[in-house]
Amino acid sequence: MATSQNLLQPKQTTGGIVTKIFSKQIVIPLIALMALVLFNLIADPSFFHITLKETNDGYNVLAGNIISVIDYGSELAILAIGMTLVTSSSGGQDISVGATIAIAGSVVMRVLCGENSAPTELQSSIIVAFIVAVIVSMLFGAFNGVLVAYFKIQPMVATLIMFTAGRSIAGWINENKIMNISPECSREFAYFGNNIPGIPVPTPVFIAAACMIIIALVLKFTNLRLYSQSVGINPNSSKLNGINPQTVKLITYVILGVCVAVAGFIKVSRLSTINYSTIGKDIEMDVILAVALGGNPLGGGKFNITASIIGAYVIQMLTTTLTKYDVKSTEIPAYKAIVVIILVVVSAPVVRQKMTQLKKKLTASKVGKEVS
Amino acid sequence: MKKLVKMLVSSAVVASMAIGLSACSAGGGTGSTQAPTQAAPTEGTTAAAQTEAPVDTGDGLIKVGIINNDPNESGYRTANDRDMKATFTEENGYEASFFYSLKNEDQIAAAQKFIQDEVDYLLISAAGTSGWDSVLQDAKNAGIKVILFDRTIDADESLYEASIVSDMAKEGQTAVDWLASQGLSEYNIIHIQGVMGSSAQIGRSGALDTKVAAEANWNIITQQTGNWSAEEAQQIVQAQIDAGKKFNVIYAENDDMAKGAVQALDKAGISHGVGKDVIIIGFDCNKWALQELLAGNWNYDGQCNPFQASYINDIIKNGAKQKTVIMEEKGFDASKITQADVDQYGI
Incomplete structure (x- = not known):
């Protein structure tokens, strides 16, 4: 039943x-x-x-824990979109997203700052920096994708390469300099990670919403869902049906690359600086947790992006709640681990089987009672 | 055939990863692995091959072998490496060879190589504290003088000439003394710590903890680790603001975290800086942070001096006067800092 x-x-x-x-x-x-x-x-x-608070720049913004959750959860939600697709098609997770966020962020800062670590004016327009970051991120996504799709390396192992190398690459991109865009240099750059004057809702919320709409449209008007699910469930039979599993896997990794670029862009804009060794640290674990919390089978196949996105906000809410109650930030991962344990246990096939049996028994006894 | 290619590729990948992993584990997970100029090292034994080939002497230059951590590690390390490279030049009478690694065993292998190359001085910023005894003994037997900088090691004092270090506890104490001199009626402090257990964290937290325990009007509103990360610090302070907590001091153990905290304050419309509601304290003296001080947005920044080269130069030229040299480290007050300070001390 x-x-x-x-x-x-x-x-x-x-x-x-x-x-x-x-x-x-x-x-x-x-x-x-x-x-x-x-x-x-x-x-x-x-x-x-x-509450509505006035910032030091003199405009009103919304503030409160809930706003913090949807604000800081934006990057997680965006990444969860890409991670869900990758999980579905390749049956594994990309653990390099934190490191590739560092790369994307470094690219943004490098394009904007040029040679100067504290420029007096931007060296190029913000949109150019964003587009370059997207392209670079797509290339790194493609690198991971090629290893997974064509060389058939386990996703976690393949992405371990970028996981270890990514932050060094980010360091080389901005020549180990700490890039910093001051408000005197560009006020606009900070808008993407904070608030646009006059709009009380944080900008990352809008960016995340835009990403969700785009992916909804993509899933509606293309065969991406069908293809990645079928590749995830059975690559051989999808091949027999004319779907190229390699291309589909590669595409999902490239899409994750785009998500990483967007998330990295928001992150550098939040602080107008980058520290490649700490930016997006351990974010991959939160993202994977979001996908798991969304109830997506981590072994690939069927997926539900809405569930992953809700999962992402749940994780952020958990973090914000724990921070609010002054739980030591060193202890927060332990609480997250409890969530993981519960999830893993609940979704384990053995437990599921037992649950089904239990339900059957219950309904059987109910039916028996009704009959008698 | 296809299978063979696949096998080769995957084994190559695995091999490259194994290197990356081990490098990473030594780096304490800061994410940096190798210096850009360096070829990827394979194992400890071949590490010596990566040292920049020393030219033969005989021209009266002092030969120094410099073993340092990866300059990618942090802004501090980058400044430190730049300083070393600027000091140990031929113009200053040195012939310097550099070796970088975050792995202790690679550094030890490099030290052995430098001993074989018969350098006059061995300058070491060790990645780990142990395992150096035998190689330092070898150096001593070969008549090579060893000077440690930035990091100390667990070895007998007789094995090295001098060690030049920062005193993190003193850095914290200077900052706390400065804070006490501000004469606030009540200190409500948000304390954002570095990665727990790091020497900088222990030193900088220690001074504040002692003071808070001793004074009745010093309160810690929250004490959390921001793991040196601006983002985490921002969220910590944001949560305190959202919870309606009142505070007037932010004691962040590095500049990045102070910046994250300030971002949260700006968003909530809380004023900060000289003569404002919240006092901002940072550490490390990044150039951009000192500029914030100059603009009056922050109140204090404690130095962690990366410029050991001049001390080493002095010891080589004039001999060591004491075993442990503690570098002079400044604390900058926003009301007194000048542009000249920013240019000279900013890293």
Whole structure:
């Protein structure tokens, strides 16, 4: 009853609807989100207060924990989009996103600053810097993709190369200089990671929303979903059906590259500087966690990007909640680990089987009672 | 055939990774591996091949072998390497060979190579503290003088001429003394720490912790590690603001984290800097940070002196006066700093 078989059965008992809802993938991150919301409501409802504050530059912005969550969660959500696709098509994760964010960020700063580490004026327009970063990130994405798709190296192993080398490459790009764009040099550059004057909602939120709309359109009007799912489920049979698994995998890695460039751009804009050894540190783990929390099978195949995105915000909410309660930032990963453990255990086939059996037993006894 | 190619490629990949991994583990996960000018090292034994080939002497130059950490490691290291390269030049009477690695064993192998090359001085900024005894003994037997800089090692004092180090605890103490001299009626401090357990963190936290424990009007609002990262610091301060906490001092253990904290303050419309609501304290004296001081946006920046070359030069030319030389380190007050300070001390 609890498995997808019941989708084929037209019978709609009350129990049927409940199991149907719970068999939906999106429920997993939603439950996690609800749990966090409930916890915060009970512990301290002021978590949800949103106020309008005047910044030091003299314009009004929204402030509050919830705003922090959707603001800082933007990069995670954007990366979760790409990571979900990569997971689906290649059955593995890209662990190099933190390092490639450092590369993308360095490229942005290098193009904007040129040779000078503290320029008095931008050496090129911001859009050019962004486009160059996107292209470079796509190339690094393609590098990972080629290793995975054509050389059939395990994704985690293939991306380990960029994971170890990426930050050094980022260091070479800006010649180990600490690039810094001061407000006197360009006020506009900081808009992308903070607020545009007069608009109280942080800009990263809009950028993330734009990415979500774009990916929704792409999935609607192309065969990307079908192709990457079929490649993820069975590359050989999709090959027999005329889909080239290599190309599909490569494309998903390149898409992740674009996501990385966008996230890196937001990150450097937030602080108008870059420290390649700390930027986006350990972000890959949060992103993979978001995909897992979204209930996507990490072994590839079917995926649900909406669920991953909700997963990303849940992770950020968890981080913000823990920071709010002054949990030591060294201890935060331990709490995240608890979430991972619960997830892994719940989604383990053995547990699932047991759960199904339990449900069957329960319904059987119910039916038995009704009959008697 | 195809299989063979695949096997070759994958084994090459695995090999390159193994190198990357081991390099990374020694680097404490800061992400940097090798210097750009350097060929990828294979293993410790061939490390010697990477040292820039020393030219033969006989022209009266002092031969020095310099073993340093990767200049990619941090802005501090980059400034340190630039300083060494600028001092140990032929014009100053030196013939210098450089070796960079974040791996202790590679550094030791390089030291052995330098001993074989019969350098006059061996200058070492060790990646790790242990394992140096035998190679330093070899150097002593060969009549080579060893000077340690920036990092100390666990070896007998007789094995080296001098060690030139920063005193992180003193850096913290100078900053805390400065803060105390501001005479606030109450100190409500957000303390953003570096990577826990690093010597800079221990030194800089220690002074503040002692002071807070001793004074009744010094309170820690929150004490969190920002892992040297501006982003993390920004989120920590943001969370405190969102929670409505009141504070008037931000003690960030490096400039990046101070910058992240300031970003959060700016967003919340909290004024900071000279004569404003919140006092901003940073460390390391990056050029951009000193400029913030000059503009009055920050209040204090503590130096972590990367310029050991002049001290070493002095010891080589005039002999060592003491075993441990603690470098002079300044703390800059925003109300007193000048453009000349920014140019001279900014890294």
